[in-house]
Amino acid sequence: MRARRLTRSLTCLVVVSLTAAGCGLSGGSSSGDGEAAVGNCKVDKGNVGSGKLSGDIKGKITFQTTNLKKDFGGFFNGVIKAFEKAHPGTKVKWIDDPGDATFTQRNVADAQGCTLPDVINLNAETATALTKHGYLLNLGTKDPSSAKPFVPAFWKSSTMKDAKGASVHTVFPWYTGGVLLTYNTSMLKKAGIDPANPPKTIFGLFADYEKIAKSAKGKYYATMANPIWRIPADWDQMDIKTVSADGKTATFADDPRTTQWVTWMAKLYKQGAMPKDSLSSSNDPSTPYSQGQVAYGSTNPSFVRFVKQNSPSVYDKTGVGQQPFDALGHTTGAPQYISVASTSKNAPTALAFAKFLTNAENQTAWCKDPNVVIFPTTSASLDDPFFQNATGDDPFAQARKLVAEQLKTATAYQTVISPAVQKAIVSQVQLAMQGKKSPEQAVKDAQEKANELLKQGG
The missing domain is CATH 3.40.190.10 (Periplasmic binding protein-like II)
Incomplete structure (x- = not known):
C-alpha cells in the first residue's frame, strides 16, 4: 500500500x-x-x-x-x-x-x-x-x-x-x-510570506491565504475550498467545542469565533484564494499541490512522501512547518x-x-x-532515533521529526462526529461561502440541523 x-x-x-x-x-x-x-x-x-x-x-x-x-x-x-x-x-x-x-x-x-x-x-x-x-x-x-x-x-x-x-x-x-503544514516556499515568498515562520493561529493562516490570492491573481490558489477537510479539525485547533461533553448537543454556534471562521472562509472564496469549482469537490489538496496549482498541501505527513515520489520539482520547493494550534496545544489527530x-x-x-x-x-x-x-x-x-535524529533540510525527514515531537507532547485530540452531522454543518458553510446566507445565519442553521440529527442518535 x-x-x-x-x-x-x-x-x-x-x-x-x-x-x-x-x-x-x-x-x-x-x-x-x-x-x-x-x-x-x-x-x-x-x-x-x-x-x-x-x-x-x-x-x-x-x-x-x-x-x-x-x-x-x-x-x-x-x-x-x-x-x-x-x-x-x-x-x-x-x-x-x-x-x-x-x-x-x-x-x-x-x-x-x-x-x-x-x-x-x-x-x-x-x-x-x-x-x-x-x-x-x-x-x-x-x-x-x-x-x-x-x-x-x-x-x-x-x-x-x-x-x-x-x-x-x-x-x-x-x-x-499526525498533522503539519506543507507549502510551496516559492509561492509563499512571492506573496511576501516568510516560509520559515509559519502562522501560529488559524486566522493567521487565513491571512496568508489572502496574501496568496492577491499575489497569484488567479494563476494558482492558496488551498481547496470544500470545508469538509476543515470541520471539525480547524475548530479543534481553535478550541471551539463542536459538541457538548456528552456528545448529545451541538455547541459550536455558541462560540463567536465560529462565525468569524465562516466569515473568513466566505471572504477567501470570494477573493479567489480557492478554486471556485472545488467548493463541493471531494478532492483534497494532494494532486493540485503536486501540479503547482495550490500553495498549501495536505496536513498529513504521508503527503510529503507522495510529493517526493510524484513531483520532484515541487518537492524541491516544499517546506514543512508546525500546524497552527492557536492556544490549544499539540493535537493528536x-x-x-x-x-x-x-x-x-x-x-x-x-x-x-x-x-x-x-x-x-x-x-x-x-x-x-x-x-x-x-x-x-x-x-x-x-523516543526511537528513527524519529528523533532527522538531519539536513530534506522536507520528509523534517516532517517525520516534527510530527514525532508533536505526538510526544500531545494535549488534545480530534472531535469525532458522524458523517451525517458533518455533512449538515458543511452544507450550511458552503451556502455562506457562496453568498447565499450570512455567516451568522449559516452557523445558526448548521447548529439547529446538527442538533436534529444528534437527537435522532446520529
Whole structure:
C-alpha cells in the first residue's frame, strides 16, 4: 500500500448512521451460570461486568485489519508467528477488510450475528458504534494496566461512550498520521510570506491565504475550498467545542469565533484564494499541490512522501512547518484502533495478542517500513532515533521529526462526529461561502440541523 492509500484509511468517512444498523443491540448482562449476554450473543461471564479478565492464553483467534494485507503481509505474518511462538498452543487467523464505505455497517452486522473477529482494527466511527452497544471489551476494567505503554494524550483521547453515556476504554490507540503544514516556499515568498515562520493561529493562516490570492491573481490558489477537510479539525485547533461533553448537543454556534471562521472562509472564496469549482469537490489538496496549482498541501505527513515520489520539482520547493494550534496545544489527530470483541470465545488470548501487536517494539518496527509513513502511539517508540535524529533540510525527514515531537507532547485530540452531522454543518458553510446566507445565519442553521440529527442518535 502506498502512503496515499493508507492516508485514506486514516481519514475514512463512514456514511452509515450509527442507529441505522438495526435493533437487537444492547449492553452486556450476566446470568448466574457462567454465561452472559451481549446483544443476542452468549459470551463468557468474565468478558463483561467488573473484574479483571483471566484465563489461559491458548487456542484460536481471528484478527482483522483494514486494507493492509496486500502491502504489509510480510510484517503482520511475522508478528503473528512471533506471538504463536511465544504462546505455544495459540493460532491466529488473519483476515483483511477492504475498509470501504460500508465498513461500519458490515462490522455492526457481524456483531449482531455474533461473528465479530476476536481482535479488530477499527476507526473511531465504528468503535463508537460497537462500544455503545457493548460489543467491545472494556479494557480499563478487564486489564487496568492497558494504558502504560501509550502517550498519555492518546490514551486519554481513546475513550468511547457506553450505553449509559459513561466514558470507557474499549480501544488501544494504534497508528496515526499526525498533522503539519506543507507549502510551496516559492509561492509563499512571492506573496511576501516568510516560509520559515509559519502562522501560529488559524486566522493567521487565513491571512496568508489572502496574501496568496492577491499575489497569484488567479494563476494558482492558496488551498481547496470544500470545508469538509476543515470541520471539525480547524475548530479543534481553535478550541471551539463542536459538541457538548456528552456528545448529545451541538455547541459550536455558541462560540463567536465560529462565525468569524465562516466569515473568513466566505471572504477567501470570494477573493479567489480557492478554486471556485472545488467548493463541493471531494478532492483534497494532494494532486493540485503536486501540479503547482495550490500553495498549501495536505496536513498529513504521508503527503510529503507522495510529493517526493510524484513531483520532484515541487518537492524541491516544499517546506514543512508546525500546524497552527492557536492556544490549544499539540493535537493528536484520530488514530486507528485495535479492539477486542466482548463476544470473543477466547478473550484472554485475543487480549494478549492485541497488546502484543500494539506494543512499542512492534509499533516501532512497522513505522520503520519504507512503504509507510505513519507514527506510533507508544512513548518508547517515539523516543526511537528513527524519529528523533532527522538531519539536513530534506522536507520528509523534517516532517517525520516534527510530527514525532508533536505526538510526544500531545494535549488534545480530534472531535469525532458522524458523517451525517458533518455533512449538515458543511452544507450550511458552503451556502455562506457562496453568498447565499450570512455567516451568522449559516452557523445558526448548521447548529439547529446538527442538533436534529444528534437527537435522532446520529
